[in-house]
Amino acid sequence: DADVTQTPRNRITKTGKRIMLECSQTKGHDRMYWYRQDPGLGLRLIYYSFDVKDINKGEISDGYSVSRQAQAKFSLSLESAIPNQTALYFCATSEPGSTDTQYFGPGTRLTVL
Amino acid sequence: AQKITQTQPGMFVQEKEAVTLDCTYDTSDQSYGLFWYKQPSSGEMIFLIYQGSYDEQNATEGRYSLNFQKARKSANLVISASQLGDSAMYFCAMREGRRASYAGGTSYGKLTFGQGTILTVHP
Numbered sequence: 001d002a003d004v005t006q007t008p009r010n011r012i013t014k015t016g017k018r019i020m021l022e023c024s025q026t027k028g029h030d031r032m033y034w035y036r037q038d039p040g041l042g043l044r045l046i047y048y049s050f051d052v053k054d055i056n057k058g059e060i061s062d063g064y065s066v067s068r069q070a071q072a073k074f075s076l077s078l079e080s081a082i083p084n085q086t087a088l089y090f091c092a093t094s095e096p097g098s099t100d101t102q103y104f105g106p107g108t109r110l111t112v113l
Numbered sequence: 114a115q116k117i118t119q120t121q122p123g124m125f126v127q128e129k130e131a132v133t134l135d136c137t138y139d140t141s142d143q144s145y146g147l148f149w150y151k152q153p154s155s156g157e158m159i160f161l162i163y164q165g166s167y168d169e170q171n172a173t174e175g176r177y178s179l180n181f182q183k184a185r186k187s188a189n190l191v192i193s194a195s196q197l198g199d200s201a202m203y204f205c206a207m208r209e210g211r212r213a214s215y216a217g218g219t220s221y222g223k224l225t226f227g228q229g230t231i232l233t234v235h236p
Binding site: 040041044058088090099101103104105106107109 | 117146148150156157158159160163165204206208223224225226227228229
């Protein structure tokens with residue numbers, strides 16, 4: 001079984017709808033992250049959480065919110081989806097230490113019509 | 114200013130040859146980490162290799178090695194003996210700084226990514 005899972009894997013929705021993307025991990029890591037990937041722009045950080053009580057904005061948090069329900073679960077919400085939020089969304093986890101390497105989930109492809 | 118620059122949008126290499134993917138970075142921190150990830154056409158992000166700013170030796174992981182030149186602020190990925198399965202997008206990323214005051218953690222953890230290089234391996 002995958003260490004970091006994301007649901008759904010694909011989603012098509014309409015402008016104005018509320019959408020939740022979910023991430024679960026079995027790696028036992030404290031830190032979790034949400035990124036989006038747009039063609040030609042690499043990955044950009046939306047939100048990150050260093051533990052259940054810690055939530056921080058990334059570079060592109062406008063239009064998004066998150067919830068850290070447990071150490072293993074970190075959800076990303078789009079309160080009112082708009083077409084320019086069409087992207088590939090990744091969840092990642094890491095454990096603080098000498099490398100703090102981030103391990104990514106398989107991604108969720110979101111299309112907002 | 115771009116913190117991570119990958120100047121090669123696309124690279125081509127013959128199977129079994131070596132290839133170097135370029136990455137330069139910009140930071141004023143003394144402590145940082147550099148990562149390379151592979152993204153095949155299926156979309157997942159696969160961690161390949163890590164280099165710490167204080168590491169004196171270049172990192173190696175199997176066929177992957179990192180040519181770290183600190184004074185030039187470059188961290189190029191070298192793939193030896195290319196295989197068809199190496200065809201993918203490759204991203205360089207940097208983790209900056211330390212937030213020593215955060216209990217239980219010693220770094221910011223956030224990654225900044227470059228725009229990526231598409232590698233195509235020809236048979």
